[in-house]
Amino acid sequence: MELTVLGCNSAKPTSNRHPSAQVLSVANHMFLIDCAEGTQFQLHQMHVNFMRIDYILISHLHGDHVLGLVGLLSTMSLLHRSTPLTIIADPQLETIVRSQINFFCENISFEINFIHIHFELPQIVLNIKGVSVQSVPLRHRVPTCGFVVREQPKEPNIRKNAIYKYGLTIADIVNIKNGKAWTDPVTGECVNRKELVIDPPKPKSYAYISDTAYKPDIVPYIEGVSLLYHESTFASDKEDMAKITYHSTAQQAATIAQRANVGKLLLGHYSSRYKETDIFEAEAQNIFPNSTAVYDGYKLVF
Numbered sequence: 001m002e003l004t005v006l007g008c009n010s011a012k013p014t015s016n017r018h019p020s021a022q023v024l025s026v027a028n029h030m031f032l033i034d035c036a037e038g039t040q041f042q043l044h045q046m047h048v049n050f051m052r053i054d055y056i057l058i059s060h061l062h063g064d065h066v067l068g069l070v071g072l073l074s075t076m077s078l079l080h081r082s083t084p085l086t087i088i089a090d091p092q093l094e095t096i097v098r099s100q101i102n103f104f105c106e107n108i109s110f111e112i113n114f115i116h117i118h119f120e121l122p123q124i125v126l127n128i129k130g131v132s133v134q135s136v137p138l139r140h141r142v143p144t145c146g147f148v149v150r151e152q153p154k155e156p157n158i159r160k161n162a163i164y165k166y167g168l169t170i171a172d173i174v175n176i177k178n179g180k181a182w183t184d185p186v187t188g189e190c191v192n193r194k195e196l197v198i199d200p201p202k203p204k205s206y207a208y209i210s211d212t213a214y215k216p217d218i219v220p221y222i223e224g225v226s227l228l229y230h231e232s233t234f235a236s237d238k239e240d241m242a243k244i245t246y247h248s249t250a251q252q253a254a255t256i257a258q259r260a261n262v263g264k265l266l267l268g269h270y271s272s273r274y275k276e277t278d279i280f281e282a283e284a285q286n287i288f289p290n291s292t293a294v295y296d297g298y299k300l301v302f
Contacts, residue, residue, distance in 0.1 A: 005298040006042035008268040019064035027130025039068035058089035059210035060144035084111040091116040119143040138212035151203035214252040228262040231269035250280040254287035
């Protein structure tokens with residue numbers, strides 16, 4: 001998996017931080033996660049080939065997560081995109097986008113498909129070759145969800161020396177890959193699976209937890225993910241403000257990461273009140289040491 005953070009600020013841009021947008025590449029698919037104003041500019045700045053975007057995931061219908069969408073779709077059409085694009089979002093967004101596309105982008109050059117999110121319960125919103133996406137309901141001022149993107153497990157590889165040593169047939173190989181035990185027909189002994197296969201790497205996973213009040217009950221849905229991005233709009237000095245506005249602090253994000261036993265925590269969605277982001281990282285690392293405050297242009301292969 002490869003993550004590129006296009007924007008890490010909250011409601012409004014600053015001179016060096018744009019609002020929410022990220023690109024995640026996994027299993028030969030490219031996802032755009034949220035699409036704030038300025039996303040097109042950031043895609044150009046980060047040298048991302050946005051024509052390769054297959055899916056757009058929109059966490060909720062606040063402007064700082066969606067106002068760049070129609071402009072991006074318009075540019076894709078101007079560049080003669082022909083590949084269909086899928087948008088996964090609140091059902092209301094389809095009505096909004098189709099109306100604006102019809103007005104601003106007459107005869108758009110590609111098909112746009114929508115998958116609607118239902119915010120009451122977690123759901124698998126996408127299940128395609130190599131990857132699945134699950135929505136996770138969050139607690140914000142409007143219906144909001146996070147997303148968990150998971151690589152699908154790969155099959156184990158059969159050891160070449162085992163094929164020759166035991167004379168494995170194609171049927172044997174299929175059964176062994178599917179987890180069945182194998183008995184040596186000559187000796188009658190069950191062969192240790194480690195002698196037969198090389199297990200594949202553990203599948204990677206990424207959780208994007210956007211705007212939300214502190215919500216510990218999301219932990220089971222993100223438990224053990226390789227990488228967690230959790231909003232940290234405020235430092236602990238503004239915990240009361242976080243509660244009022246249904247946002248989280250860096251300490252709360254770190255607590256979620258610790259309880260979920262994730263591999264690494266990324267912090268973002270900073271309030272413009274903060275000129276520097278060191279305070280977020282310091283507060284989170286006191287609870288969850290493997291925490292990083294991201295910035296526009298932050299990239300990570302994991």
